[in-house]
Amino acid sequence: MVETSDLLEDAVFLLVKKAVTELPDDVVTALKKALERETNEVARLQLETMLRNVELAKKLQHPICQDTGTLIFFVEVGYDFPFKREVEPAIVNAVKKATREVPLRSNTVEPFTGKNSGTNIGGHIPWVDWSFVEGDECRITVLPKGGGSENGSALKMFNPTVSLEEVKRFIVNHVVELGGRVCPPGVVGVGIGGGGDIALKLAKKSLLRPIGDRNKDKNVADLEVDLFDRLNKTGVGPMGLGGDTTVLDVRIEVADRHPASFPVGIVMQCWVDRKASMVLTGNGKVIW
């Protein structure tokens, strides 16, 4: 009989492999739509090259981008899921195996010496974000987060009297200043409220939503659409070389805030908007 821990490890390995070699369909569709409406020749060439690369990577099962990122896992575990203990060791072992066999680039270096562990395992890495939900299942999502886009993160602690227009201008200006560095057209994740860490966490978590998924709160959804329109009028374009599409989506998550604070966190995602998800059932089956 196959041990659950082995089954879990194999499943997480396949999850990581899928995430780095196959771009989700919603992202591919969004890139194709961007190409359809693009009028700038240099921008068209960028989008065509991206789409050709996605096809080649899938066919050859090679990583879409050589920066296979820092591996961040989001685990939603049911209170009654029987294999809670097995999850974290399975993630660590699967990351080691994926680094060797996919292969992934080893992106885990000691902060001061820069020494590379060679395994993608290091202090707090891979990062695992836990949350608890009802039921006996466990959903694991992996977000391989590239360094170029992560360097576009920002946190601004506004005064609470800030106007919404000032907040919008801060976000638009930040994305424009980044230009091609974050490999546009990707996704802008925004977190508002909570506190410094919470705003950034919400911004990063928003990257897990699919393209075009609007916030359930109508006011927040309108803000997402307004920022999306404004950013796509800037002309920054694919890879910052000019063009009609600068972002594929803008997503905002909101938490209540302290009366003295108005935190705004931004986390950027590149056009290689990778993520993959699976569910483990209480009786040890994997649902893709």
Next chain:
Amino acid sequence: MVREIRYPLKQRDVKGLKVGDVIKYTGTLVTARDKAHQRLIELYKRGEKPPVELRDGAIIHCGPIARREKDTWNIISAGPTTSYRMEEYTFDLIRQSGLRLIIGKGGMGEKTAEACKKYKVIYCAFTGGASVVAVEAIKEVENVFWLQELGMPEAIWVFKVKDFGPLVVTIDAEGNNLTKEVIEKAKESFD
């Protein structure tokens, strides 16, 4: 039209190229990112030579995924990394090495544009993330330096490439800077 340029690159090979032109490159291509830039500059300061000749050559800001198979290295994935991080080293690198072509992504700043104008160098953007397209053009790994000390992404890899591209001229040998122009225009659009 896509212009093709080949190693060794002389001034005349890059002088006629303007920002927005699309080219492909054939010849020796050397990877260098953050740590390699830092080390190269330190070498030049001490009056030593780099492990590979860069004069009239091309570098790419890139940290590949490579796999050792028997006696050869296979490159699995090799797109460009964000060039801005190399901004503080690039003027000196151009001045000291005599290289002619820099490939990266995301654009570079004023000092690089100044060096490009002064020393007749071009900076080209290769589509970020398009690392399997890049691999198609890499025909051979000629050598690798500093692998033990710096690790796979930061090591200096020496590739033989054929028709590497498409590359968009982003800073030309007159110092014109496409990404700077794009950002300035974008700012005007909402100011």
